[in-house]
Amino acid sequence: MNNDEIQITWNYHNGTKHPNGIFLMKPHFYDPALRPSPYKIYKTLKGISLPLDRNPTSSTLKTISGVIGQNESDNLPDLQSLGRILYFSSGITKTISFVGLGEFEFRAASCTGALYHIEIYLVCGDIPGLEAGVYHFDPKEMKLDQLRKGDFRGVLVKATADENYVKHAPVILVYTDIFTRNSIKYGTREYRHTFWDCGTIIANTLAMCNSHHFRTKVIMGFLDNTVNSLLDLNQEKEVSIALIPIGKANPTGAKEPTKIETLNLPTEPLSNYDYDDPEIAKIHLASSLTSPEQVLSWRSKNTSIQSYKSSTNGVVLEPKISEISRETPIETVIIKRGSTRKFSRESISFQQLSTIIHYSTRGVCIDFLQKYGDSIIDMYFIVNSVENLEPGTYYFDKKRNYLELLKEGIFRNEAMHLGLDQDIPGDGSVCVFFMTNLEKILAKLENRGYRAAQIEASILGGRFYLAAYSQNVGATGLTFYDDEVTEFFSPHSKDKNTMFMIVLGKK
Numbered sequence: 001m002n003n004d005e006i007q008i009t010w011n012y013h014n015g016t017k018h019p020n021g022i023f024l025m026k027p028h029f030y031d032p033a034l035r036p037s038p039y040k041i042y043k044t045l046k047g048i049s050l051p052l053d054r055n056p057t058s059s060t061l062k063t064i065s066g067v068i069g070q071n072e073s074d075n076l077p078d079l080q081s082l083g084r085i086l087y088f089s090s091g092i093t094k095t096i097s098f099v100g101l102g103e104f105e106f107r108a109a110s111c112t113g114a115l116y117h118i119e120i121y122l123v124c125g126d127i128p129g130l131e132a133g134v135y136h137f138d139p140k141e142m143k144l145d146q147l148r149k150g151d152f153r154g155v156l157v158k159a160t161a162d163e164n165y166v167k168h169a170p171v172i173l174v175y176t177d178i179f180t181r182n183s184i185k186y187g188t189r190e191y192r193h194t195f196w197d198c199g200t201i202i203a204n205t206l207a208m209c210n211s212h213h214f215r216t217k218v219i220m221g222f223l224d225n226t227v228n229s230l231l232d233l234n235q236e237k238e239v240s241i242a243l244i245p246i247g248k249a250n251p252t253g254a255k256e257p258t259k260i261e262t263l264n265l266p267t268e269p270l271s272n273y274d275y276d277d278p279e280i281a282k283i284h285l286a287s288s289l290t291s292p293e294q295v296l297s298w299r300s301k302n303t304s305i306q307s308y309k310s311s312t313n314g315v316v317l318e319p320k321i322s323e324i325s326r327e328t329p330i331e332t333v334i335i336k337r338g339s340t341r342k343f344s345r346e347s348i349s350f351q352q353l354s355t356i357i358h359y360s361t362r363g364v365c366i367d368f369l370q371k372y373g374d375s376i377i378d379m380y381f382i383v384n385s386v387e388n389l390e391p392g393t394y395y396f397d398k399k400r401n402y403l404e405l406l407k408e409g410i411f412r413n414e415a416m417h418l419g420l421d422q423d424i425p426g427d428g429s430v431c432v433f434f435m436t437n438l439e440k441i442l443a444k445l446e447n448r449g450y451r452a453a454q455i456e457a458s459i460l461g462g463r464f465y466l467a468a469y470s471q472n473v474g475a476t477g478l479t480f481y482d483d484e485v486t487e488f489f490s491p492h493s494k495d496k497n498t499m500f501m502i503v504l505g506k507k
């Protein structure tokens, strides 16, 4: 299967559309009482305790919108800062008891079904407090398990075809997905959740790295098999999704070993279910990259999509600009964040909405976008109740920081329906749909373009969560009826596909 056989992506995407996608027709049963363990436990490794410092640092709005440029910072991570980055990305932030189901540990970032199928690994040279090695982050015990001893960063430099940020990074995080932990509930649609739930975590990681002034970039183009082998993954069950190099030091002198030994380290079962979805395996394989030349050519594609000229019927955003540094710190927001289960139908202010949109959308430093501020995602809004803003549907013109009015009217019932007939989008103040022109993206980035579009949308969605909570606005990710969303915003959105959805509002 090749990356250019894009029919495979279309089959997957169309086959997992709500309500009638053929892959969603397969009967399956999930008993929440038999929820898979959300922790990967290595049976024989002792682990190194991570320090946990939850003290607040920088303002959320600053950390989600800023970027550390080429020569702006030579701050380097140590064990202390890594503990913070990992905890505020994927650590346990609260425990809630549910009758009949027991205690659930909730994490720093939102995750479909609270199934927590994304794992984080760390590949580093010698850094203060931690020797060179390959590690797995255990959020349950707040520790790092050492899988390999020695400097293996050279493997990742090679796997990313000498990517500049990877080459200079003292530490590289690798995000993986254990499919069955989530597919047991969501079936084949799980592969979308791979990126949704990885993206919300990455939004936190990027913000935390900014708060420490570490240079970062999201890397989506890499040799899948090499990275998976380095992490000793059982690739039928768990695969690498994204890399994040952290910090800028001298280029790594680490040599690529001639052979990566298989470890087969024993773990507790990755999930209590042993069903591997063939359609997920198929699209993942078809979007894998297999040679350094392919990685290089993938990342060199020009992803810019013709800019659209919006009409003059709309409003310019009015975000908070002054004293942004004094806004709620990122750590405080992450601790208090949670998905809002019930909205009150009260209005949020236009300034709150403007601030959330403005600071969430400044840019994502990611390998398939040529420069910070570029994007392959378009945003469409249903406004139910925002002070001083006509209810209706809107398109966000990022260049002008402008909401173009598409259709005036009250669309609470339609919103409710589009969000899979749940009350949440009807009761919320605003629904946001992150869309892309998948046809154009696949023409440029082939099957791996699907991963690219999903992850960028989800990182933006994760930022909306953070920005909302920083403005005392509630938020929740939501799932949706794909084609009906496209129809609803048509003709404007007629060639676009929804990648992610979030609802904002008062609790």
Ligand SMILES: Cc1cc2nc3c(=O)[nH]c(=O)nc-3n(C[C@H](O)[C@H](O)[C@H](O)COP(=O)(O)O)c2cc1C
Residues within 6 Å of the ligand: 106, 107, 109, 110, 111, 112, 113, 114, 196, 197, 200, 337, 338, 339, 340, 420, 422, 476, 477, 478, 479, 501
């Ligand atoms: C992409 C995405 C889609 C979601 N879809 C729904 C949904 O359709 N209905 C719902 O009630 N919650 C939905 N959620 C919320 C999750 O159930 C919630 O994140 C999870 O229970 C973890 O709780 P927390 O976000 O409060 O930490 C979604 C979350 C995400 C990230």
